[in-house]
Amino acid sequence: MPPRTQHRRTSISDVARHAGVSVGTVSNVLNRPDRVSPGTRKRVEAAIAELSFVRNGSARQLRAGRITTVGAIVLDISNPFFTDVTRGIEERLTADDYTLMVASSDRDPEREARYLRLFEEHGVRGVMVVPTADSIEHLLAVRERGIGVVLLDHPSPVESVSSVAVDDVNGGAMATRHLLDQGHTRLAFLNGAHSIRQCADRLEGVRLALAEAGRDPDEALVEVTVSLDADGGEAGIRALLDAPDRPTAVFCVNDLVALGALRTLRRAGLSVPDDVALVGYDDVTFAAELATPLTSVRQPRHELGTRAADLMLRGGDAPAEHVVFQPELVVRESSTSAPA
């Protein structure tokens, strides 16, 4: 793609020569134009335009030390939950003229580590990470090297690292209580791997709510481990259909899974909510508009992002803070026999 002739990038000294000034002056025009007389400034600007000069960010940064860029590593960039969180972050950062670089770990600790290193090598001011594993040793090490760290959608296991999270235990419990209230006794939970904190916590909430209601979680609950997308929901329901004693209510760990579940239940000729009640998590845009409008646990996605960015941008000497938002159950038709 680049033209054959690999011309050297034009540098600040090319500009200086072309304008008949020193490199220092060009740099001043670029960074502190007020310190340069209007005449020379104009000449330098003309030279810059003529040579179509673009600053070399690496050199600039090498000298300056650190830049106004923050990195974010989320679990899955194609999940609407995370895109909304990301937008929140970006909005807040842009207000302070910071730039955001986003990466998706795809729940792979190795990818997380890789991007973390990439960000660090490029001298980001800080990173906001949704950790793939519970250990945050590696993040502490990063912070040790002077880089800001904020945990995203994850409560901090240590006091000294700021974090922004939503109470997933409560979210799981809310969904479960609702299903119990509707009279269901045999529940299924289409969940992700327990190594993912959000999944483990929501499960805990589910079990808590069952115990609270005097039910034995091991008996009243079937947990199916699935991938966290629509295909996972499909697979999960297939597994349940074959089971001898089919649950009457299914709680899905996120709305994408619920989408797949809904699709598969309908194909199997089962009615939602009459044959099977369904509850999702996240309350994404389309949840209300599905074939059967989906009951879901809503999280303050956007605010999660802005708040995290807030914590990131505070001075380096501010004490760590731990923010926990509460989720909210949005009841729709998929879990209530009488239309909502």
Next chain:
Amino acid sequence: MPPRTQHRRTSISDVARHAGVSVGTVSNVLNRPDRVSPGTRKRVEAAIAELSFVRNGSARQLRAGRITTVGAIVLDISNPFFTDVTRGIEERLTADDYTLMVASSDRDPEREARYLRLFEEHGVRGVMVVPTADSIEHLLAVRERGIGVVLLDHPSPVESVSSVAVDDVNGGAMATRHLLDQGHTRLAFLNGAHSIRQCADRLEGVRLALAEAGRDPDEALVEVTVSLDADGGEAGIRALLDAPDRPTAVFCVNDLVALGALRTLRRAGLSVPDDVALVGYDDVTFAAELATPLTSVRQPRHELGTRAADLMLRGGDAPAEHVVFQPELVVRESSTSAPA
């Protein structure tokens, strides 16, 4: 967030000193370990670990000139269409050990320019851009400076710049022909600003199909300009409901708009497809699962991304290529009076 004491980042010479070797040797351990004797290598590696040294990417890159990173600028990162395209790109790049930096221009030429400069300053190998405006002057300038450019979801106006696109004219025409075939005579098109090429092209296809059928586009078509999300769909339908001669079929420029349209039609007590037929664009995951499964024009999103990355990664001397994919109409219930 960063600790009070602003310690200088440990550098390669710190490592060298600590291990009792020269900087050149440390660099060799890092880049060409085979040229270092096992003994010293081990010592250096120990020093690296002990000091928890992280390469300074800026310095590295300053010397090396360019890196294995490419940038992508899409119109709207929260649109599932673009997240899928992005995944395609990333998948292909990862195979060649390249890294991707994604940014969203939000259809703002200024933001596009800003990110373009940011990428260039950081020495990316190339950029893949969904242009916000039809002019690609600024992209040609970037290429002039030796940076690869591939147009994403946009046919190239010039021979020399590679591009990957989907035939939007045909997509618009397909949707329209389908609605005409269903017997509709008054159509509405909820479209975005014509400055967005995709929107202009789809409109052209719509008009083409109308003319083809012997209809006068100016008479048979109502076009409403809306924002390209669910809220836009809602606003668009509201505008139509007030119109004296309500169209019987609505074509939406993407599925998010269609989602909002569907929601609003239902709230207004109108049945889809009996009162109003609806067709979307993109065929996103949830299109088939909506209250009324949505007829939509499917685009090869993932392939669009991988193919673009392909073009990006070819050597700099390969001739430009222009790939055009064909969309595909997926008919569902929202546009057919008899259930699909």
Next chain:
DNA sequence: TGACGGCCTTGAATCGATTCATCGACCGCG
């Protein structure tokens, strides 16, 4: 006239990793 202050401009030093010409040590062979 000379001293002084203010305003621009200069250019060498600096950031940290990479590269490469050079050197030393060591081995094998004649």
Next chain:
DNA sequence: CGCGGTCGATGAATCGATTCAAGGCCGTCA
């Protein structure tokens, strides 16, 4: 014993922008 060759290690030069001490110029005031 001497020579050529190999392997490993060295460290100065380099990339390009920024910074800052130093110097030049001009006008003002005593």
